[in-house]
Amino acid sequence: MLEFSAVLALVVLTVGAACSLKDARISLATSLLALAIVLAAAVSTPQLFMYVLLVIAIGVLTVFSMNVKENQMSGVDYALVALITVITVYVAYTSDIAFVLAAFVIASVPTYALIFVSTDGKPHVDVAIKYIAFMVLATVLFIIGTLLLVYSSSVKDTVLYTLGFVMLILGLGMEVGCAPMHEWVPDVFSAADPLPLSVIASITKIVPFIAAYKILLLTSLPQLNNLTLFVAFIAVISMFTGNIGALTAKETGRILAYSTVANMGYIIATLAVITSKNYLYLAFAGALLQLIVNAFGKASFFASIKTDGCSRPLMYVLALSFIGLPPLMGFWSKFFILTSLVGAGLVWLAFLLIVNSAISIPYYLRIARNLAKDTVPGKVTAIALVASAAMLITVLPPNWFINVAKLVIGGV
Amino acid sequence: MMLLYVLLLPLVVTFLTPLMRPKLATAVSAVAFLIPFAYTVYGLASGLVVKIPVVDIVRPIGKFYILGDQVSFSFALAICLVSAMVALYSLPYMAHRFEEMGKELESEYRKYIFFYNLYATSMLWLVFSGNFIMLYIFLEISLLASFLLIYMYGYGDRRKVATLYFVWTHIAGMLALIGFLMTAAANGSLAFDAIAKIGFVAWLLIFLGMIIKLPGLGPHVWLPWAHAEAPTPVSALLSPLTVGLGAYVILRAYLISPWFIKAYTMPIFVYGVISSIYAGFMVFRQNDYKRLLAFSTISQMGYCLIAFCLGTYGIMAVIIQYISHAFGKAILFMTAGGIIANYHGLRDITKMGGMHEYIPTISNAALLGFMNLGGILTVGMFGEFFILKGVVDTFGLDISAILAVVFVFIISGLYSFYTYKRIYCGKPAGYEKVKVNRLLDTPLFIIGIVSILLIFPPLAAILLNAVKAVIAKVAIATIGGVAP
Numbered sequence: 095m096l097e098f099s100a101v102l103a104l105v106v107l108t109v110g111a112a113c114s115l116k117d118a119r120i121s122l123a124t125s126l127l128a129l130a131i132v133l134a135a136a137v138s139t140p141q142l143f144m145y146v147l148l149v150i151a152i153g154v155l156t157v158f159s160m161n162v163k164e165n166q167m168s169g170v171d172y173a174l175v176a177l178i179t180v181i182t183v184y185v186a187y188t189s190d191i192a193f194v195l196a197a198f199v200i201a202s203v204p205t206y207a208l209i210f211v212s213t214d215g216k217p218h219v220d221v222a223i224k225y226i227a228f229m230v231l232a233t234v235l236f237i238i239g240t241l242l243l244v245y246s247s248s249v250k251d252t253v254l255y256t257l258g259f260v261m262l263i264l265g266l267g268m269e270v271g272c273a274p275m276h277e278w279v280p281d282v283f284s285a286a287d288p289l290p291l292s293v294i295a296s297i298t299k300i301v302p303f304i305a306a307y308k309i310l311l312l313t314s315l316p317q318l319n320n321l322t323l324f325v326a327f328i329a330v331i332s333m334f335t336g337n338i339g340a341l342t343a344k345e346t347g348r349i350l351a352y353s354t355v356a357n358m359g360y361i362i363a364t365l366a367v368i369t370s371k372n373y374l375y376l377a378f379a380g381a382l383l384q385l386i387v388n389a390f391g392k393a394s395f396f397a398s399i400k401t402d403g404c405s406r407p408l409m410y411v412l413a414l415s416f417i418g419l420p421p422l423m424g425f426w427s428k429f430f431i432l433t434s435l436v437g438a439g440l441v442w443l444a445f446l447l448i449v450n451s452a453i454s455i456p457y458y459l460r461i462a463r464n465l466a467k468d469t470v471p472g473k474v475t476a477i478a479l480v481a482s483a484a485m486l487i488t489v490l491p492p493n494w495f496i497n498v499a500k501l502v503i504g505g506v
Numbered sequence: 507m508m509l510l511y512v513l514l515l516p517l518v519v520t521f522l523t524p525l526m527r528p529k530l531a532t533a534v535s536a537v538a539f540l541i542p543f544a545y546t547v548y549g550l551a552s553g554l555v556v557k558i559p560v561v562d563i564v565r566p567i568g569k570f571y572i573l574g575d576q577v578s579f580s581f582a583l584a585i586c587l588v589s590a591m592v593a594l595y596s597l598p599y600m601a602h603r604f605e606e607m608g609k610e611l612e613s614e615y616r617k618y619i620f621f622y623n624l625y626a627t628s629m630l631w632l633v634f635s636g637n638f639i640m641l642y643i644f645l646e647i648s649l650l651a652s653f654l655l656i657y658m659y660g661y662g663d664r665r666k667v668a669t670l671y672f673v674w675t676h677i678a679g680m681l682a683l684i685g686f687l688m689t690a691a692a693n694g695s696l697a698f699d700a701i702a703k704i705g706f707v708a709w710l711l712i713f714l715g716m717i718i719k720l721p722g723l724g725p726h727v728w729l730p731w732a733h734a735e736a737p738t739p740v741s742a743l744l745s746p747l748t749v750g751l752g753a754y755v756i757l758r759a760y761l762i763s764p765w766f767i768k769a770y771t772m773p774i775f776v777y778g779v780i781s782s783i784y785a786g787f788m789v790f791r792q793n794d795y796k797r798l799l800a801f802s803t804i805s806q807m808g809y810c811l812i813a814f815c816l817g818t819y820g821i822m823a824v825i826i827q828y829i830s831h832a833f834g835k836a837i838l839f840m841t842a843g844g845i846i847a848n849y850h851g852l853r854d855i856t857k858m859g860g861m862h863e864y865i866p867t868i869s870n871a872a873l874l875g876f877m878n879l880g881g882i883l884t885v886g887m888f889g890e891f892f893i894l895k896g897v898v899d900t901f902g903l904d905i906s907a908i909l910a911v912v913f914v915f916i917i918s919g920l921y922s923f924y925t926y927k928r929i930y931c932g933k934p935a936g937y938e939k940v941k942v943n944r945l946l947d948t949p950l951f952i953i954g955i956v957s958i959l960l961i962f963p964p965l966a967a968i969l970l971n972a973v974k975a976v977i978a979k980v981a982i983a984t985i986g987g988v989a990p
Contacts, residue, residue, distance in 0.1 A: 376564070417676075419650050420643040429639075429683075433566060436687040441707070444687070448680040455673050491563050491570070 096187060099135030103128040103180050107173045114169025121169040122161060125176035129153055132183050139187075145382075145498045146183050151484060152297050152389045153179025155477050159292040159397040162473050163213045171211060174204035175293050182300050186502040191312060194305045195240055201301035202229055202269065208290040209282070221285045228268060228278040236265030236302075240309050247313040259321050262306060263328065263365075269302045272328055272362050273335035276355045280339065283351030291347075292396035295354055296389035303361060303381055307503055310368055322366040326443050329366065332359030333450040340457045346399055346464045349457050350392065353416070356454060357388045363443055364431055370438040377438075379499035380430030383492070387424045390481040391416055394474075395461065401474045403467035408478040413462035415485040417455055423488045426495070509556050509574045512545045513634060520623035524616040531619045532597040538623075539590035542630065546586060547965075549579040550972040557636065557699075566687075568695030573636030576972040577761070580825045581633040581754055583969075584832035585747055587956060589626035591949035595840050596622060596739040598943040602847040603659055603737055618659065622739065625651035629747055633754060638686040638696040641755065642679065648751075649675050652736075652744055659737040671732035674718060674725070682715030682755065684708075701762050709766035712759055719752035720807045723781035733800035738843030741796060745803045745839060746832035753810040753824055760814065760821070761979065767814050771900070775815040779910045782808025786917035790924065793855050795842045798925060799835065802879060805918060806831045809893065812911065816896025818977040823892035825973050830886035833957040834878025837950045841872040844947065848940045855925075860934030867947040869930040874954030876922035881915065885960040888970070890915055 110124025129150050136146035153176060160171045178201050185197040209225045210217040242258025245251075268275040283291055310318070336356025343349045361384050367377035391412045398404035415424035428451065435444040469475060488495075519538035523531040548554070558572040596618070604614050625648055632644035649672065657668035688708040690696045704712070718725040733745050760767055767774060785804035792798035806827070813823035845852050848865060852858065862869040877883055881890040893911060901907040959965050 376566075414650065420646045425643075425646070432683065433687050433690065436684060437566060437691040441684065441688065444684050448677070448684060451680065452673055452677045455676060456669050459669060459672075491561060491567075493561075493563055496564055 095138050096135055096184075099131050100180070100184055103131045104177075106131065107176055107180070111170050111173035114173070118164075118169035118172075121172045122157070125157055125172040126154065128176050129157075129179060132180055136183070141501050142186060142498060144494065145186055145502055148386050148484070149179060149182050149297075149300070151480065152386065152393065153182070155390070155393050155480055156293045156297055158473060159393055159400075159477055160208075160211075160289055162289060162397055162400050165211045165213050165287070165289060166215065166217065167207070167211060171208055171290075174208055175297070178204055178293070178297055178301075182297060185301050185304050185308075189308060189312065189504065191240065191244060191309060194308050195237060197301055198236060198305045199233060201298055202233055205229070205290070205294050205298055208293055209286055211290045212287045213289070218286050221282055224278055225282050225286070232265050232268035232275075234265070235261050236269065236305075239263075239265055243309060243313040247315050250315065252315065252317045255315050255317050256321060259310075259318070260324065262309065263325060263362075266302055266306045267328060267332075267358075267362065270299050270358045270362075271351075271355055272358045273332040273355055274328075276332070276335065279355055280343075280348055280351040283354070284345055284347040288347065288396040288399040292393045292400075295350065295392040295396060297393070299354075299358070299388065300382075300385045303385060304502065306365065307368070307378055307381075310365070311503065314369075319369045322369055325362060326366040326440065329359045329363035329443065330446055332356065332362065333447065335359075337450050337453040337457075341453060343457075346395075346461055349461055350395055350399075353454070353457070353461075354388070354392065356450065357384065357416075359450075360384055360428065360431060360447060361388075363447065364434060366440055366443065367434045367438040370434075373434040373437040375496060375500045375503070376430050377434035378503050379496045380427050380432075380434060382499050382502065383423065383427035383430060383495060387415055387427050387485070390484050391424075394478040394481040395465065397474045397477050398465045401472070403465045404474050404478045405469035406466035407469075408475070408482045409462040409466045411482040411485055412478065413458040416458050418451055421486075421489045423485045423492075426488050426492050430496075507558065509545070509549075509634070510558050510572060512542050513572065513631060515541055516623065516627040516630060520620065520627050523623055524620045528597060528601075528611060528615040528619075531615065532593055535593040535619060535623055536590045539586045539593065539626065539630075542582065543586035543590060546579045546582045547968070549574060550576065550583065551968045553972065553975055554579070560640075563639075565694055566690040566696075567639055568637060568690070568697040568700055570640045571636040571697065572634050573698060574634055576975045577754075577757065577825065578633045580969070580972060580976075581751075581828060582630060584829045585626070585630050585633065587953060588746055588832055588836045589630070589743065591953050592739050592742045592836065592840070593619075593622065593626070594945050594949045595742070595843070598945045599739055599843050599847050600659070600737070606851070607659070618655070621651045621655050622743075625655065625740075625743060626747075629743075629751065632751060636698050638689070638698075638758075641758070642683055642686060645679050645682075645751070645755075646676075648748060649679065652740060652748065655740045656732065656736045659740075660735045661737070662735045664735055667731045667735040670728050674728040678715045678718035678725075678752075680715070681718070682712045685711030685713075685715065698758065698762060704759055704763040704766070706766070709759065709763070713756065713766065716752035716756050719755075720749055720810070721752075721804060722777060722808070722811060723784050723804070726781070726785070726804050729804060730797050730800040733803065734794060734797040738796070738839055738846060741799075742836045742839040742843070745800065746835040749803060749807060750810070750828045750832060753807070753814075753828060756814065757821070757824055761976075771815045775812060775907075778808045778811030778815070779914060780808075781805075782812065782914045783917060786914070786921055789921040795845065795853050795855055795858075795929070796839070798855065799838050799842060802838075802918075802921065803831075803835060805914075805921075806835070806879065808914065809889070812914070813889075813893050813896065816893060816900050819892045819896035819899055821977050822970075822973045823889050823896060825976065826885060826892060826969070827889040829960070829969075830878050830881070830884060830889050830957065833953050834875045834884070834886065837871055837875035837878070837953050840946075840950050841868050841875065844868040844942065844950075847946060848942060849937060855928055858929045858935055859932045860930070861937075862930040863934045864937050864939045865942055867942055868950070871947060871950035871954060872926060872930060874950070874957070876926050878954075878957055880919040880922040882919070883961070884954075884957045885969075886957075887961060888966075 114121035239262030
């Protein structure tokens with residue numbers, strides 16, 4: 095059932111993309127159809143349904159955010175975004191390293207094309223070259239790291255294992271934009287078109303983290319206990335670089351870039367808990383929820399930049415969710431992360447995370463203020479409305495999400 | 507179950523009032539808090555203790571439940587009455603504020619009353635939370651609502667002030683959150699009835715967080731700004747109710763695991779005395795009425811810190827001090843607002859004088875408020891009495907401790923009546939006599955009358971019996987305490 099639906103979705107996407115040369119609307123329809131097929135197939139695994147639903151929701155939002163303005167590859171871009179969404183759903187179902195690596199690549203490569211998108215007819219070539227160079231390097235590091243981890247865990251070689259771990263984390267950090275490998279993020283985010291950024295800053299961040307979690311858990315050696323400190327340091331550097339950068343940045347696009355760096359810092363911090371049996375699931379639940387918050391929020395913010403602003407209350411809901419105010423979703427993600435860090439004995443890291451979340455308050459309010467304007471019905475308002483509604487689904491404590499996260503990380 | 511319905515009432519009303527016209531919305535909000543007020547009086551009188559389970563979360567967090575015991579009811583007494591009265595007061599005041607800001611009353615009031623009710627309701631729910639995380643959530647919701655109210659309707663550089671307030675209080679909350687989480691990791695639950703002990707670092711973090719919120723000397727920098735620049739009805743909730751909730755959180759932690767306060771009695775006592783005296787002296791130097799009241803808040807919260815160190819009687823004093831300060835400061839902020847609304851933003855005390863001539867009703871209400879602060883003929887009297895009793899019990903007849911506390915009391919009394927004299931007595935400053943809107947003075951008198959009624963039977967007996975029930979629990983939980 096699952097395999098069949100995956101193949102069917104891919105076929106529909108391909109046909110749609112091919113037909114889009116005639117009319118871009120065909121591809122829009124087929125992309126949505128493919129996502130609907132994936133959602134329908136997910137009914138067979140009710141335990142994971144909420145994850146699939148949230149990812150599909152993000153996918154549909156990002157498809158529509160590409161649709162906000164016509165661009166030079168309208169049509170194909172919907173299919174590429176849908177492809178990333180489909181792979182983000184299916185990576186949860188596997189615990190096969192080869193498939194996980196494939197998913198990592200598939201989630202990354204479509205963005206190489208998307209980054210060229212512009213709405214004024216001239217493709218953003220220089221930004222794209224920079225982005226692609228970093229991404230290729232990241233992917234190579236990640237793949238080599240994975241291979242080293244797999245090999246060294248089977249022969250129990252701790253030196254190679256350490257090397258593999260470091261390469262994997264560096265690759266991951268570069269892919270998602272953790273400091274000190276974040277060089278490309280501010281440049282790309284302020285120079286590229288906001289439309290592809292609403293994809294690159296949001297949904298593409300999910301797969302790399304799930305992949306890293308799965309690979310590290312499948313190849314774990316006792317040596318891993320000594321290595322988590324490395325992750326913790328990267329997390330701290332990333333949080334501070336991101337938040338201080340965002341605090342001092344002027345343009346909204348640049349603030350969002352640094353905010354991404356900071357958010358990736360919070361998320362990568364959870365990898366430091368990976369050796370704690372009791373708190374691993376809570377940590378992963380926090381990471382996944384934070385990724386979802388980030389995806390909803392960034393997709394809406396970038397789409398709003400394209401139209402010079404969006405409805406005031408919606409912008410504030412999203413900004414406050416990023417700040418982490420209960421009962422919005424952003425609170426629960428940070429809360430799960432903090433609980434797992436404290437539980438695993440990393441109180442100092444939790445403390446620094448809190449310092450950072452306080453630093454972040456002024457600039458999130460500034461984003462909301464920069465983008466806020468009176469409500470006008472339109473595509474962007476609809477996108478932000480759905481995203482804000484998603485932030486509110488956690489008014490009741492999201493217990494269920496921990497169980498979902500357990501399954502995502504374990505494969506079905 | 508009755509308690510749940512009573513608590514749900516203001517919550518439901520919060521979401522309904524934006525749909526109503528201003529007058530109706532105000533009346534409905536006031537009633538929505540007066541009904542819980544009546545219920546808390548009943549709860550105190552009958553010695554009610556209720557637990558209503560809400561939802562069970564995964565292991566290190568534990569179950570959420572609504573806990574209505576005598577501590578909750580005592581705090582809720584103050585919260586309900588002040589929220590109801592300030593809601594009535596909001597209508598004429600905010601009408602004046604919107605006019606000043608060039609906004610339309612009808613549409614702006616919808617937003618205002620929603621956030622106002624959300625703010626008050628979250629504080630009410632906070633004192634009925636039976637789990638530290640649930641408590642934290644309501645703490646943050648109250649922060650959010652009050653932040654937005656300052657951000658939208660404050661005075662001066664309101665956006666900066668609001669952000670300052672948000673950052674400080676958010677840090678306070680987050681510090682406490684780490685403390686809670688460490689407790690969770692050690693005990694496997696954060697439900698009040700499932701925690702065995704709060705460890706040192708966790709206690710320290712909770713205490714530090716709440717010292718920022720309370721605030722003590724040092725982290726108090728945000729308070730004069732936030733309380734002075736907030737729109738006055740919001741100041742009248744911020745200062746009387748919200749900051750005191752810091753004391754509530756410490757009290758909850760104390761009732762579970764009192765060792766921290768007991769181990770560090772002396773430093774906390776000295777710190778409390780110093781912050782109270784420092785803030786008391788600062789009051790004399792202020793020329794802005796609202797800023798003056800803000801410093802007086804710091805001084806009064808110093809009382810709470812002092813009281814924590816004084817054993818079982820001290821705990822009685824914390825609760826009564828919270829109530830008396832809430833009543834007194836709510837009245838005083840509303841008098842400040844009354845002057846602002848009637849005299850077009852007049853806040854500068856040097857331009858006031860003999861105001862009794864022009865606004866006799868507000869002046870009389872202010873007298874009631876200052877009596878509450880000074881602990882004269884109002885519920886504040888019990889607070890000071892129990893603090894002194896606690897000092898004698900804890901330190902014996904140590905003359906320096908008694909003198910320190912008496913000095914603190916004298917400063918409060920002095921600045922209260924000195925301020926009263928500066929503003930309302932003396933040479934009239936030459937304003938027009940105005941007709942004061944009834945909603946700008948009646949609510950003040952209602953609070954004032956309740957605060958006086960609380961020192962006479964039957965209300966006095968109800969309150970004191972309830973507070974005694976609390977300290978009987980303290981005496982059981984801790985060895986060495988003596989229940990009266």
